[in-house]
Amino acid sequence: MVTIGMNYSVRAGKEQVFEDACARVVQTMRGIDGHSDSKLYREVGPDARRYLIVSAWQSEQAFRDFVASDAFKKVTNWGAENILEGRPSHVVYKQ
Numbered sequence: 001m002v003t004i005g006m007n008y009s010v011r012a013g014k015e016q017v018f019e020d021a022c023a024r025v026v027q028t029m030r031g032i033d034g035h036s037d038s039k040l041y042r043e044v045g046p047d048a049r050r051y052l053i054v055s056a057w058q059s060e061q062a063f064r065d066f067v068a069s070d071a072f073k074k075v076t077n078w079g080a081e082n083i084l085e086g087r088p089s090h091v092v093y094k095q
Contacts, residue, residue, distance in 0.1 A: 002058075002059060002092060004055045006090050009050050010084060017082075026053075
């Protein structure tokens with residue numbers, strides 16, 4: 001089991017668009033082999049445009065396969081062009 005933390009900063013006024021997109025991605029992820037669970041968290045306070053997706057996978061390779069998929073690239077390219085401030089960062093937490 002491995003947990004992935006995916007950190008995002010969202011452009012002002014795009015928070016709801018990001019949250020809606022994440023909800024669709026998380027729903028899609030539920031049907032992917034190797035994926036166990038994902039949850040979206042939003043920071044409170046002055047940095048309320050920062051988000052964290054915590055995602056549990058059976059293996060790091062299963063996550064890497066998902067990230068390499070065309071579906072993931074399509075979503076991330078759209079997000080980078082329209083929604084995000086800067087590049088997201090991913091952190092792997094091994095158990």
